Amino acid sequence: MKYLSILSFMLLCTPGWSQQWAKQYDYVDDWYCGLCIVEKDGKHGFVDKEGNLVVPLIYQEEMHFNEGMAAVMKDGKWGFLDSTGKLVIPLQYSEVYTFTNGLGLVMKNDKYGFIDPSGKAVIPLIFDNASSFSEGLAVVSKNGMWGFIDTHGKEVIPMKYSYAVSFNEGYAKTKRNGKWLLIDKNGKESPAE
Template structure:
C-alpha cells in the first residue's frame, strides 16, 4: 500500500498539467504556479489531499483538480470563497477561486481563509503610545482592504457577522465593517442558525443572542455550544442537556457526553453507556461505542476498534473496516485506511457507496 501511494505521488509530481476533470478543461502548472484555463467549470465541493507531505485538491470522484505539489492548501466551499496555496520558499500564500483564477498574494501568516468573501489579515501599526502594535482587519476577494486593521482581536465571518474587539469587550460587525452589535461581551462564539453563545461577565454564565444582538436566552449555563438541527448542547451541574432557541430544555442535563443533534439524532453517554437519542430522549440506536453526526442519512460509528457507517436506523450500511472515520461532507467522508501488516494508516476519502476514491485503488 505504501509503495502504491509513493508511486501515485511520483506520478502526480511528474505531471506538467492537471485536468479540471469531467469538464474538458485543463489548467497547467508552471514552476508550481497554477495558470487558469480560458473556460472554467461549474464550481463543486473540493477535498484536500496529501501525498508525501504535499497538498492538493480532488473532486467528489477522486479526480485531481489541483495537483498535490504544494506546501499547504486550505479551502472553504461556500459560494464566493476560494482556496489558498502556501509557498514556503517565497514566504507567501496565494488565493485562487474554485474555478482556478488567481486572486491575490498575501505574506505568510498574515491572512486567513475567506468567509463571506472576506479574509482576516494582520498589519503592524503605530499605536497612540508610539509603539508598534498588531491589528486585525479584513481584505476582499481581490486583496483590497475592505475593513481597516483597527481591531485587537478579530474572527472569521459567520452568517454575515464577525466578532471583534477594540479593547476587552467583544461586539459584532457586518461585512461592511459597521458595528451592529455593541462591544459588551466578555466571551462570544460564532453565529450558527441565527444564534450565538455569549457571556456578559468574565466569570458569568452563558446565554444566547440573535443576529440583532437581543439576548433571547438568559445567561444561566456553565457552558454552551452552538445550535445545530434546532438544538444546542448546554452544561450545568456537571451534566449536559439540550435547549431550543427559546432557552427551554428539550432534554434536561443528564448526560456525561453529548454531541450536537443532526437529522434528528444525537450521540450521547449516560451512566457509562453510549447510544443515539431522538429529541424526546428515546434511545434510537444502541450498542455503539463511538459515533459521529449524520449527514445525508449516514454517520461514522464503531462497535469496538474499527469504524464503519450506519444509517438512521442504526444498520451498518458501510462495513466496519477503518481505523477512524469522519462524518460526510458533501459526497465524501475522510477515512483512515489501514496499511496491511502494519500499524500505519493512510488518510483517504470514501464516497456514499463505500468506494475509496482517494488514494486511487488499483
C-alpha cells in the same frame, strides 16, 4: 498549447489575495461575504475586493463570517461585525462563537446564552456551558447537568446527563449514571457501543 492552457487556468483561478495590495500585509485569508481578513504586526482587519481597508487593523483576533456576522476581539472583549464591516454588536463578551440557526453563542460574566444579529439576548445568559446549535438543538448545562434546548430556548431534552455532545446525523452521545448513551432528538436512549 497545453502550456498556454495551464497558464490561462492558473491566471483565472488565482485567488484575489494575490493582488498587489496583499503584499503590504503579513497574512491574507480567504474571502467571506465579500471581505477578506488581513493581518499586519499582530493586528487584524478586513479589506474589500479592491484591497481597500474596510475594517481597520485594530483587532487582536477574529473569526470568519458565518450567516453574515464575523466575531472580532479587542482588549479581551468580543463583538460582531456585519457583512459591511460595521461593528453591530459591541465588544462586551468574554467568549463568542459563530452564528448558526440565526443565533450567536456568547459568554459574559461566566454564563452562556444566545443573541440574535441585533445583539438582543433571545436565550438568556443563564447556562454554565453551552455549544452552538447543531441540527436545530444546542447542548447546554446547569449545575453540572446537560440537556438540549431549541432555538426558542425551550428545554426539549431534560438536563439529566453528566455529559453530552452536539447532535450529528440525528443522534447525540450522552453519559448518565456512568454509562454512555446515544439519544435521538426525541430523547429516546439506546446504549452507545
